[in-house]
Amino acid sequence: MMSTNDALKKAQQVLEEGGVIGLPTETVYGLAARIDIPSAIEKIFTTKERPFFDPLIVHVSSIDMAKKVTAYWGPASQALAEVFWPGPLTLILPKDNSINSMITSGLESVGIRMPNHPIALGLIEEVGVPLAAPSANKFGRTSPTSATHVRVEFKNENVFVVDGGDCQIGIESTVLLVRHRPDKVELSILRRGHILKSDLEKVLKEKGFTFEFIEQVDKRESPGHMKHHYMPPIPxxxxxxxxxxxxxxxxxxxxxxxxxxxxxxxxxxxxxxxxxxxxxxxxxxxxxxxxxxxxxxxxxxxxxxxxxxxxxxxxxxxxxxxxxxxxxxxxxxxxxxx
Incomplete structure (x- = not known):
């Protein structure tokens, strides 16, 4: 059995060569690739059999790294990241021009998250660039919460999986759209998750922000927005x-x-x-x-x-x-x- 250090070296090598890997996080396992290799980003979609209109989340290892992938970070993003990162909160923000449009499905926004898992954080830091990573399963199917799930899911594909144990949370991150307006912060929860609306409200109130939650929004900016998702092979x-x-x-x-x-x-x-x-x-x-x-x-x-x-x-x-x-x-x- 490969040691964790050897597995991380192998994973880094696969990523540098433009491959995809099974990456453990606290939410679910991700199918990860470097954001600076277009063919690797494309490989995520083809390996998952995922339509190109479903955007990917960019995973970072620090707030400084997050700031490099967005055109505007903003004080509310900073406040939320300081409290909830690393953790299961994805922030949807204006994308930096350097971000490949495949990642964002042609949208002008990008989803950014810092995973709360030592292997994921260590690997991203070692690689030195963010990793794009949707859940490591065939499109629309049940998300994986163990390395075994990923290996079974991609038994016919060449996917190297780093075993980081069972996921502690077990469902995907909360996805939060953040818009900084002159007089207030507008927020929309595009996907529910472990971080609740009440958790977000509490932090924003404590930090003195004027904010409003907008309920009726277009959810295309969030992964997993389709009506049917996470489906098992039988009804x-x-x-x-x-x-x-x-x-x-x-x-x-x-x-x-x-x-x-x-x-x-x-x-x-x-x-x-x-x-x-x-x-x-x-x-x-x-x-x-x-x-x-x-x-x-x-x-x-x-x-x-x-x-x-x-x-x-x-x-x-x-x-x-x-x-x-x-x-x-x-x-x-x-x-x-x-």
Missing amino acids: LIVSTDSKRAVDDILKEVNQKLGQLPDEIESIKIIKPANGIAKAEVLKLSHDPLLATREFYGKLREVALKGADCIVFYKEPHQVGERWESLFDRLNKAASLIL
């Missing part, structure tokens, strides 16, 4: 009635099966020719932090048990900001919500 059914019998759910699912497309946003949906006969129930911890950490791993695990579909029951206690971040992923992963 995931979310039941909003926690007492409903599985057999009753399957009966309705089979009635609606014909209405399901064979493909949703380029994700192929497996529909058994003889209908859905067997379901596995996805069970998560009662604590939202634990449930979030285990969600993707358990979703993968349950999908491999040989059932025709997965059923998840939404329970009455699963309410509040913490659960909203998880249900953002769960609802996008679902084929049907009953």
Whole structure:
């Protein structure tokens, strides 16, 4: 087994040669490449089978490095980064002209994050340039929270994976659009995550900022903005009635099966020719932090048990900001919500 030092040297070599690597972070594993090698950026998209209209997040190892990839950093960005970086917060800011338009999908903004993982931070610092890194899975599929997930996902591709253990948070970062106006700061949460709106408000108030959260915004500037994402290879059914019998759910699912497309946003949906006969129930911890950490791993695990579909029951206690971040992923992963 390769030592961590040897793995980091190998990863650095792969990156310098224009390759992609599986990179551990505290959120999910990323598929990383240097931002200064255009062919490497393109390789992220082709390896993931990701459409070029879905922007990538740029990962940095310091605030100084972040300032070099944005045209305007600003006081609110500084305040938020000082509190939440390294950590699961991506800031969407005006992009510097040096940033390849493939990274931003042609948009004039760029997503920037400093991951809270010693291997990711050490590698970015050693490489000396930021790394572009979406989640290390095929486009639209369940995100990886372990090195094994990445290796299984890309078993047919030449992807070197640095094993940094299981991810501590388990879902992707909060994505925050920041606009500095003359009289206030305008903010929009484009993707929910571990950092909550209440966390952001608290810091901005303490720092004396005048700010406003804008709810109705175009989310194209965020990765994972599509209606369907994070999907397992078999249908995931979310039941909003926690007492409903599985057999009753399957009966309705089979009635609606014909209405399901064979493909949703380029994700192929497996529909058994003889209908859905067997379901596995996805069970998560009662604590939202634990449930979030285990969600993707358990979703993968349950999908491999040989059932025709997965059923998840939404329970009455699963309410509040913490659960909203998880249900953002769960609802996008679902084929049907009953």
